[in-house]
Amino acid sequence: MEGTSMIRLSILSLTGILLCGVARSAPNDAETQMVIVVGAGGTDSFEKQFSQVATQLEDVAQTADMVSQTIGASDLQDDKKTIRDRLQEVMVSVKRDGERPLWIVLIGHGTFTRGVAKFNLTGPDVSADELNDWLEPIERPIVLINTSSASAPFINALSKKGRTIVTATQSGNEVNTTRFAEFFAKAIADPKSDLDHDDAISVFESVLAAASQTKQSYQREDRLATEHALIDDNGDGLGTPILKIDESTTDPMKLDGRSARRISISLLDGLKWSEEQLAERAKLESHLEELRQQKADLDEAEYERQLEQILLKIAKLYRSVHEPTSSPQRVPQG
Structure with a gap:
């Protein structure tokens, strides 16, 4: 019995200390990519807001030694290529295999009409199905954060093993402008989001903080929340409300959020894999x-x-x- 107890103690120690690092520490080198897509603002105020969020994410990527590409209105050229064309070019040109996640963050407005979910771009919009087609050849892990309104159907279209999909809304009917992007950009760089103190902020930690802060912002204004973020990383295409994951009584092996806890951006540990x-x-x-x-x-x-x-x-x-x-x-x- 004494030997078994010592083994159990050893296991608990390794699980509590090492496993957190294994599950969440991320590589810090130039091959990791983050693609930031800035949608059509519609007004000067939204254009400025979306641009500020994009800049914050660029800073996060730089701190984490990630190569980032930002696609937006500034990409419009005289060759008549649209933002949608530019996005497609980037999606088909990124490295397709490997262990390093490809991060894609959509910042802007969205629509869901006649069963078709779209992210609004300057010029032709991009639908969830089109984006899924472009991503289909990519076998490396994918993290897609769609911070737009009416974004939930992107989960139904893009869910797949090896992908972590986060949406700002829980249905295509939540059509009001969202606040999730602003809080996500702050949370992913805020040491307070690092709940397990492993010097890395996981996808789950960042979106949990963003969803919580989004909810609190509506409560402070005594307003009914018009957005409820979802996460899907088990490939079932259903999604789970981020703020309710820890409250669920579902079999933990089937819960969303497990893979999202293992993918992170290392901001402090400096490990190179x-x-x-x-x-x-x-x-x-x-x-x-x-x-x-x-x-x-x-x-x-x-x-x-x-x-x-x-x-x-x-x-x-x-x-x-x-x-x-x-x-x-x-x-x-x-």
């Missing part, structure tokens, strides 16, 4: 999820034995990232 290390981390996380699903069918001692093995491999991987060893350079031949 290679593609090989990211691939190994993804494999270990997958094994960990599979083991958790099998827990009810395993003997307690066997479960703990397998769990400890995985966590020790995770610890070793993190040690290699924290303390990289310099390998001898290859001498060119000939």
Whole structure:
């Protein structure tokens, strides 16, 4: 019994300290991309507001050593290409595979008419189905944050394994201008959003903070909230209200939000991950999820034995990232 207790203590320690880092720490290098799309404002006030949010996100990307591209009215050229054309070009040109997430943030207004959800651009709009077609060849993880009104149907169109989709509204009928973008841009750079204090802000932490602050802004004005953010990262295309995830009694293995907790922007830890290390981390996380699903069918001692093995491999991987060893350079031949 004493040995089992020591193993359990070791597992709890590794789970509480190391797993948080494995689940949420993100790579900080130039290959990670964030595509920021600034929609048509319609008025000078909205144009300014959307531009400010885009600038905040550009600063976040720069701090995290991410390559960002901003697409908006400033991209209009004399070659008659529209913003929609430019967006399509970027979507089909980004790296298609790998472990590093592709972030796409839509800032602006949206519509949902006759069953078609669209994000409003200067010129022709882009529909959720069109965006899904452009993203279909991409196999790397995707994080899409649609902060526009009537954005919920984007979940139905884009939901897929390996994608985290967040919308500012819970239906296509929430058509009023949203506030979510402003709070999201602040939350993703605010250390207060880092609930587990791992020096990285996960997708889930940032959108949870943004959804909470959005709700509070309506309460302060004694107004009925006209937007309720959703998240979908389990690929079922249904979405879950962000603020109700922790209150749900649904099987935790089927809940949205699990993948969103594992994708983050590292703002403070400065860790740099290679593609090989990211691939190994993804494999270990997958094994960990599979083991958790099998827990009810395993003997307690066997479960703990397998769990400890995985966590020790995770610890070793993190040690290699924290303390990289310099390998001898290859001498060119000939």
